Amino acid sequence: MRRTTLDLWVGFFVIIGMAALIFLAFKVGNLGASNGGETYVVNGQFDNIGGLKVRAPVKSAGVVVGRVKEIRFDPKTYRAVVSLSLDASYQFPRDTIATILTSGLLGEQYVGLEPGGDEAMLQTGDALQITQSAVVLEKLIGQFMFDKAAEGSAPAN
Amino acid sequence: MNGLLNFIRRLGATAVEGVWRIGFAARFFVLLLRHSGQSLTRIHLTVREIYFSGVLSLLIIMVSGLFVGMVLGLQGYETLQRYGSGDALGVLVSLSLTRELGPVVAGLLFASRAGLAVTAEIGLMKTTEQLDAMDMMAVNPIARVVAPRFWGGVISMPLLAALFSAMGVLGGWLIGVVFIGVDNGAFWSQMQAAVDFRFDIMNGVIKSFVFGATVALIAVFEGYDCTPTAEGLSRAITRTVVTSALAILALDFVLTSLMFRGQS
Incomplete structure (x- = not known):
């Protein structure tokens, strides 16, 4: 050829x-x-992260604004420290609330951000002051059963 | 007693032979790398081999990819439908193709389509003493014959695996969206949300690169090392296919456990 x-x-x-x-x-x-580009990292302390994983999405108003970068355990406070890497084009106030939510009943877990009203914006290395832990289904069921049992025994007293 | 001794002797001989061959293959690989300069400076030698191992494998790779994707689409939908998540078909098809099936099946096809041809070619050159003739003319057969075939395989394989995965995704789309009626938007958007470029696709490319180098090395080595008879040649060809298939599957397990274990 x-x-x-x-x-x-x-x-x-x-x-x-x-x-x-x-x-x-x-x-x-x-x-x-939204994978490349500039990002900034903020930390949040949670009592319980449930099944949150690294690379899980961070959403605000349902829109993906970042990813979970790192999850570690703080041996001093006995809480989980979650580092969120957020897209630099999205700025959030300092008093933003971070919540661990579940998409659907059995879906994957993600971090939801609820913007606050502060004038100052979050910078790299800042800590989110207000956080809300994941809802653990077993705990919820346990609590419900405990309440029911307490209700049942109340009239006897 | 004598039979037992004979058995042990034969076992020992097989072990020694095996170790010797591995050592020879390693030395051959080093020699190959040292003489690779010519296949880069005289690039048309390598281009010719890319044509033979890459371009001529295009049809089989693309058609197989399409059919594998179509089967994945049918079977995956069947199972996902039971759990009411038929929309996740795109995720299933694309992840299984980019992570595993693309590199592995393309590697197996590549070994039997291109690796085998390389072994046969080099083996026949050896049998007809063309390699010795080259040596007599002060042309190094490793630099002139072996290295270009090796590099041709190494370059072709990742491209073929990427094509296989792409055709597979299209096949899955064809069955899932066009024939079964999964929502087109959900198919692509869930796929894009689940497949990460660096994590899933690049790891697949690294895998296919490793498989390409393995298959190419096995093919050129078996050809170069074959017993120069008709029977030796046929044995070398058989060994190429068997060893490549085993090496791909074993390496795939090792690479998967290194890349994906404990993450998502």
Whole structure:
């Protein structure tokens, strides 16, 4: 086969291989959607994070504004410290409330941000002052059963 | 007693042979890397091999990818539907393809389509003493014949695996959205929310790169090392396919446990 024909075919092969990779990156994957770009990191302390995982979404008003960057345990306060990496184009007031929520009944857990009314905005390294832990279903059921039992025994006293 | 001794002797011989072959393969690999300069400076040698192992594998890779994706779409929908989450079909198809099936199945196809041809070619060159003739003419056969075939395989394989995954996703889309009627928006948006570029797709590309290097090395080594007879050649070809398949599956397990364990 002539060398130019060969080169043409190989060039064609490389181009459609690259096109497949770009298709995977942009159409199948999440590249280009708020993944790159500037971010800033804030921390929040939670009593219980439930099943929250690293890379879980951070949402405000249902829109993804960042990702959970790191989860660790603070041995001094005995609470979980969750680092959130937020998109730099979204600024939140200092008194923003962070809540761990569940999407749907059995869906994955995410962090919901409820903006406050402070003038000053969150900066890198700031701590979220008000947090709300994940709702643990077992605890809730336990509490409910305990209340029912207490209700049942109340008239006897 | 004598039979037992013979058995142990044979076992020992097999072990020694095996270790010797591994050592020879390692030395061969180092030699191959040291003589790779020519396959880069005379790039048309490598381009020719990319044509033979990459371009000519295009059809089988694309058609297989499409069918694997279509089967995933059918079977996945069947199961997901029971739990009322047929919309998550895109997630299932794309994650299984980019993480596992793309690199592994493309690697197996590549081994039997291109690896086998390389072994046969080099083996026949050895059998007909073309390699020795090159040596006599002061042309290093490793630099001239082996290295370009190795690099051709290494370059082709990630591109083929990416194509396989892309065609598979399209196949899943074809079955899921066009024929079964999963919502088009939910299919793509849930997929994009679940598939991470660096975590899922790049790890798949790294896998396919490793598989490509493994298959190419096994193919050129078996060809170069074959017994120069008709029977030796046929054995070398068989060994290429068997060893490549086993190596891909074993390496896939190791890579998966390194990459994905304990994360999501």
